[in-house]
Amino acid sequence: MPTDAIPNTPPLYLHVVYQTLGLLVFALVIVPVLILRAVLHTFPCLRPYPTWSLRKDLAVAGGRLFLACTSYFSLPRPHGKGAWMSDSKVHKAAGRGTRVKIVAAPPISDEWITGPAAVAKDTVRPVQVPCFWTFVPSKTLSEGDEHAQEGERVIMYIAGGSWVMGHPQSTMFPYKFAKEAGRRVLAVNHRKALSPDTAFPAQLLDLTAAYAYLLSLGFAPESITLIGDSSGGHLCLALSRYLAELDAARPHLHVGMVGAMLLISVSINFIVVRVDYTDVQHSQPSCDLGHAPHPRSSTDFLVPYLNARAYPSLMRHFPPDARHTSPYFSPAVAGTFSYLAATQKSRALTVWIQYGSVENLRADIDALIRRMQTDGVVVDVDLVAGGVHLDAGMAFALRERGTASSWTRLVDAVKRYA
Secondary structure, rough: HHHHOOOOOHHHHHHHHHHHHHHHHHHHHHHHHHHHHHHOOOOHHOOOOOOOOOHHHHHHHHHHHHHHHHHHHOOOOOOOHHHHHHHHEEEHOOOOOOEEEEEEEOOOOOOOHHHHHHOOOOOOOOOOOEEEEEEEOOOOOOOOOOOOOOOOOOEEEOOOOOOOOOOOOHHHHHHHHHHHHHHHHEOOOOOOOOOOOOOOOOHHHHHHHOOOOOOHHOOHHHHHHEEEEEEHHHHHHHHHHHHHHHHHHEEEOOOOOEEEEEEEEOOOOOOOOOOOOOOOOOOOOOOOHHHHOOOHHOOOOOOOOHHHHHHHHHHOOOOOHHHHHHHOOOOOOOOOOOHHHHHHHOOEEEEEEEOOOOOHHHHHHHHHHHHHHHHOOOOOEEOOOOOOOOOOOHHHOOOOOOOOOHHHHHHHHHHHHO
């Protein structure tokens, strides 16, 4: 792709202008939009999904409008110093009883870098990675970064955000996982793909550094559970594939393989599929929201503008056909998951995937599951009826509980597998 065609993060002054315009439009139209949705909701045949509550209907419509207004013009800005800070407001709201300790995972050594991680090595370099230990303090755990106890299991959490935004401590997930599962959670704030030096494989280097840091504390590979939502789920798959390749290439490192992967509305497949919005035959896998028929979807809050810029920004150091041919970008259609199947034959390895029946990425995730199963991987699938993208997060926010709640089902899976 020509360099001038690759989007970068905008200058600060433009970002302020874009966000001000977007928020102004949002403020002007949000009330009429929600009133219209509330009126339409009174007619069951006009609801986006028959069993949705009014609150969910309004939340999806409002979220879609907000994302459209704030992501229409450009990529976001990098965190800067904020990358090394926790979110005190979210911690107070969702993490009562937990503590957070910020640590720096050391840059990954050259011995751990091979294959795709070595692409653009003069531009994309290993760096210290901001990580956040989230834990419930106890007699044996007071600082958060203590050496692993014998048999201790740990969660490594990777947040979503279309590879270009998001902070793991700005979600409820690390706090709730720590409390519900009684495990330490290492939330990794990988670099966001907003410039040449932070494009892929920067994310792979950062996650590998965090994984190596866990090994250095004495955690066995099989005691590590990867949990990722949306693009974070995609990076979980990328990391697991890289660990298998690295272990085969350099067995003396004893890299191993994780014990479980829990993927929530995983975002996959960087394939450009141009589909006419009037064509009902649009089930071909593609999570390139700039080309799939998602803008007209009323059953999800995802919009195409952010990912349309995030994809080329993320994979700028790879040839365009890597969208189709690289399992690091489109794992449902490229490569194989035989490495996971081989691990499952030798020891326990859980692969659990939760996604919504009406979310915009369902076709992609269906294809991923079929590909895994074809390759011999045992997958525990949790398809949420009427669920949107990251439905568990919405269910938590809307206080939906009970056995049918996607949030309850996610918590149960964390307790069972992590």
